[in-house]
Amino acid sequence: MKRRQLICLAVAAAVLPAAASAQDAAMTVHKDPYCGCCGAWASAYRMAGYKVEARDEEDMDAFKARLKVPKEVHGCHTGVVDGYYLEGHVPLEAAEKLLRERPALAGLAVAGMPKGSLGMGTDPEASYDVMAVPRDGSTPYVYMAVRPS
Template identity: 55%
Template structure:
């Protein structure tokens, strides 16, 4: 019996391990001089993501290439497991995106709201996380932070 359960456990790890590991790999495109982008990337690492940072003086080109609507632009653009993450997105919203896998291109926190992760991380902060692309069109509410 133990051999059978061990075999099932090994099969489970073999089937889910790479997918789980892939979900945690993130590439963050940022301006070399942007400190809040660096802070967000460091918070992502603390949240368990494996972060690679790409510095670019032309960050607008990264956003355009990723398909982020200009109205949703912030200071950095990340990619993870087929999704685009724009700006200071909280990590609970990112985790929900990766868990529920909606038919969207990405989620964004437009601008640079004070208190968002990397911008002070204030629990009393109020801002919106917007989904866009595919079923979300030009933008729909994905999550409200603070009420």
């Protein structure tokens, strides 16, 4: 039993600091002042422990252009956290993986406003892709697929 406890403690020590640093990250959510789902998405991150500040933007297209978010992956709002952007309804699991692994990406994106994505209600049949956007401007690719269980 003692060996098992030691292994559990070692695993927890290796995993917890990475998770805590991701969740302690400060995030700025840039959003349309008239959108409700943006606030729901930001609240989910806040409840997960992120320090979230919301900023209303009058011209989201101009803001996304400054960050070089490809038009084909535009979502509703844009979160900026720890040198990455989270475009649209990116789920918590994808953001935590991004912040833990620190790949050479500009950010992650969920194009459009998929039904059942974070901030867009609950739908057990939700199916959408989280796209990785490389820093070098190459083609975005699927980082995480969200599919019904």
